[in-house]
Every structure is written in structure tokens, then in C-alpha cells.
Amino acid sequence: MTDDLYHMARAVRENAHAPYSKFKVGAAIRSRNGIHVGCNVENAALPDGICAEGGAITSMVAAGDKEILEVLVYAESDSLVAPCGGCRQKLSEFAGPDVKVTMAGPDGITATMKMDELLPAAFLFKPA
Ligand code: THU
Numbered sequence: 001m002t003d004d005l006y007h008m009a010r011a012v013r014e015n016a017h018a019p020y021s022k023f024k025v026g027a028a029i030r031s032r033n034g035i036h037v038g039c040n041v042e043n044a045a046l047p048d049g050i051c052a053e054g055g056a057i058t059s060m061v062a063a064g065d066k067e068i069l070e071v072l073v074y075a076e077s078d079s080l081v082a083p084c085g086g087c088r089q090k091l092s093e094f095a096g097p098d099v100k101v102t103m104a105g106p107d108g109i110t111a112t113m114k115m116d117e118l119l120p121a122a123f124l125f126k127p128a
Contacts, residue, residue, distance in 0.1 A: 002070070002072060002102055002109070004028075004035060005028040005029075005030060005035060005070060005071075005072035005102070006028075006072055006074065006102075006104055006108075006109070008026075008028040008035055008037050009026040009027055009028040009037065009052075009072050009073065009074035009104070010026060010074045010104075011026070011037075012026040012027075012028070012037040012038065012039045012052075013025060013026030013039055013052070013074050013075070014026075014039075015039050016039035016040045016041070016052070017039075017040070017041045017042055018040055018042050019042060020042045020044075020046060020049075021042060023040075023075070023077070024039065024040065024075070024076070025039065025040045025051065025052040025073065025074070025075045025081065026038075026039050026052055026073070026074045026075075027039070027051075027052035027053045027055065027056040027071065027072070027073050027074070028056060028071070028072050028074075029053075029056045029057065029059075029060050029068050029069075029070070029071050030068070030069045030070040030071075031060050031063075031065035031066075031067055031068060031069055032065060032067065032069065033063060033064060033065045034063065034065075036056050036057075036059040036060035036063060036065075037055075037056055037059065038050075038051075038052045038053065038054065038055025038056030038057070038058065038059055039052050039055060040052045040055070041055065051083075051084060051086070051087050052073065053071070053073065053083050053087040053090060053091060054086075054087060054090055056071075057090055057091070057093075057094065060094070061094075066094055067094060068091065068094045068095035068099055069099065070099065070100055070102075071083075071091060071095065071099065071100070071101045071102065072101075072102040072103075072104055073101070073102070073103050073104070074104045074105065075103075075105060076105055076106055077105065080103055080110055080111055081103055081105070081110075082101075082103055082111070082113070082118065083101065083118065088115075088118050088119040088122075089119065089122070089123065091115065091118075091119075092115060092119050092122040092123075092124070095115045096115065097114065097115050097116035097122075098114055098115070098116070099114065099115045100112050100113070100114060101113050101114070101115060101118055
């Protein structure tokens with residue numbers, strides 16, 4: 001099941017715009033209506049860059065879905081590439097505590113964690 005996410009995240013990573021960090025990342029999110037991908041898009045104004053996960057979330061919401069079923073992040077690094085803190089918060093908006101987040105590289109899967117392991121005690125705003 002995760003295979004399709006792996007191949008799509010690995011492929012979209014090629015399109016990343018990462019001239020500053022030179023670190024390309026791809027992300028794939030499964031929702032009920034399909035798979036949504038994103039890559040990191042950096043900017044000369046460095047804080048304005050977008051992470052791969054953020055791009056994939058935007059793509060999912062634009063396609064009309066708001067529930068994440070599964071996430072895979074692909075990068076090529078000697079160490080584990082887990083979503084940054086901001087992306088954990090962004091994912092938690094649409095992913096419940098049991099949603100699996102898989103981290104992968106060229107040799108396959110390196111780790112799988114649940115959302116509530118990645119972001120325990122997530123901030124959730126419940127409007128009145
Ligand atoms: N990056 C992601 O896109 N996702 C992650 O999970 C970790 C970091 C990007 C942001 C920036 O473009 C580059 O990787 C280096 O931090």
C-alpha cells in the first residue's frame with residue numbers, strides 16, 4: 001500500500017526547487033479521493049520557502065479533500081528526515097493521531113511513526 005506513495009514522493013522530489021539548501025524533499029499524502037504530492041519550493045527570501053508536506057497538503061485541499069489517511073516523506077540523507085515542527089502542526093490539522101507518517105530514502109523505508117508520536121499534545125483549536 002505504501003509503495004505507491006513511495007514512488008510518487010520519490011518522483012516529485014525531482015521537481016523540488018532547492019537552490020539554497022540543495023536539499024530536495026518529496027511528499028505524498030493519501031486521502032479518500034487519491035494521492036496528492038508536493039515538493040519543497042525555496043525562495044530567495046529564505047523564510048518564504050514551502051516544505052514538501054505543505055505543498056502536498058495544499059494540493060489535497062485544492063482537490064477537495066480534508067482528511068489525510070497516510071503520509072510518506074522522501075529525502076536523500078544520511079540521517080532520518082522527519083517532518084519539521086511546522087509541518088507536524090500542518091499535518092495535524094488534517095491527520096488524526098493514528099495516521100501513519102513514513103519516512104523513506106533511496107534504500108526504502110527508514111521509519112514509520114504515528115501522528116501522535118510525531119506531535120504529542122497537538123494544538124487543536126475548537127471554534128465555539
Ligand atoms: N524540508 C521539507 O520540505 N520537508 C521536511 O520534512 C524537512 C525539510 C525542506 C525545507 C527546505 O527547503 C529544505 O528541506 C532544507 O531544510
